């Protein structure tokens with residue numbers, strides 16, 4: 577994927593530009609932004625990271641979003657989650673300030689709604705796209721397969737439900753209020769675990785031959801681990817943590833950046849065409865005024881008395 581993106585970007589005069597807003601909340605976020613920065617640079621895209629201190633206000637974040645929305649040279653905007661505690665209640669409002677065509681994470685209400693209505697040209701959340709691409713690479717004939725998703729957050733579970741439905745799968749979603757969880761996970765052909773707790777799924781919770789997608793990222797004893805702990809890996813296919821869904825998610829950020837770039841460039845062209853049309857109609861208008869003025873002058877010339885006639889009229893008889 578990335579070498580394909582790099583080849584596309586090499587041929588572009590203006591490079592795709594991603595703005596990342598990171599309000600300092602935890603060290604993990606800095607690591608995630610670092611990965612995005614590294615990959616963006618590798619493929620030749622431009623990335624500007626606004627690092628704001630934890631005590632930043634709603635207005636501080638809002639102003640950067642609005643400025644980036646209005647900047648035609650910015651193609652995509654990413655507000656790194658999670659926000660610090662005092663900004664968390666404003667998460668939805670801040671996300672929805674991002675222009676939907678620049679919403680590289682696909683998290684605005686407009687893009688989430690577009691996904692639900694299966695609109696083709698919207699930007700789709702990156703982790704669910706990453707999960708689906710791994711599923712498609714490792715399983716064929718998805719129609720009718722049973723996907724069980726553990727977790728219903730807006731960045732993973734909820735959008736994934738709709739991507740799986742689009743692929744004609746049968747979907748079960750589990751959350752903290754679900755009952756008989758083990759009975760359900762054991763029925764999954766594809767089990768997606770996005771809970772954020774180590775050992776959520778062990779050998780006793782799975783069916784032979786299942787594909788397990790471990791989305792979780794947890795730090796334990798200084799090591800990164802996922803949400804699953806499966807000892808007998810011969811029974812199932814399971815994605816690695818680190819190295820599985822994480823890198824694919826960053827890949828889909830770059831995929832969405834290119835889509836946002838295309839939309840932004842198209843808009844730029846349409847706007848300059850509109851401007852050209854406006855200035856052309858301006859010229860026509862001036863030409864029309866001049867013609868009227870000439871016509872008026874001509875008519876006045878025909879119907880009004882000549883100066884010598886006027887003089888004669890004024891002269892005393």
Ligand code: NAP
Pocket residue numbers: 703726727728729730731732733750751752753754757770771772773791792793794821822823825
């Ligand atoms: P989140 O917002 O905290 O959501 C966790 C979800 O798990 C909630 O829906 C919660 O249910 C559900 N849950 C809690 N206990 C459960 C249980 N016993 N059984 C079933 N569901 C249960 O977390 P998130 O942002 O989705 O992230 C989840 C994990 O994925 C985290 O470790 C995060 O770091 C990781 N992540 C990784 C990537 C990547 O690129 N690899 C991207 C995003 C997130 P309720 O809704 O009822 O509370």
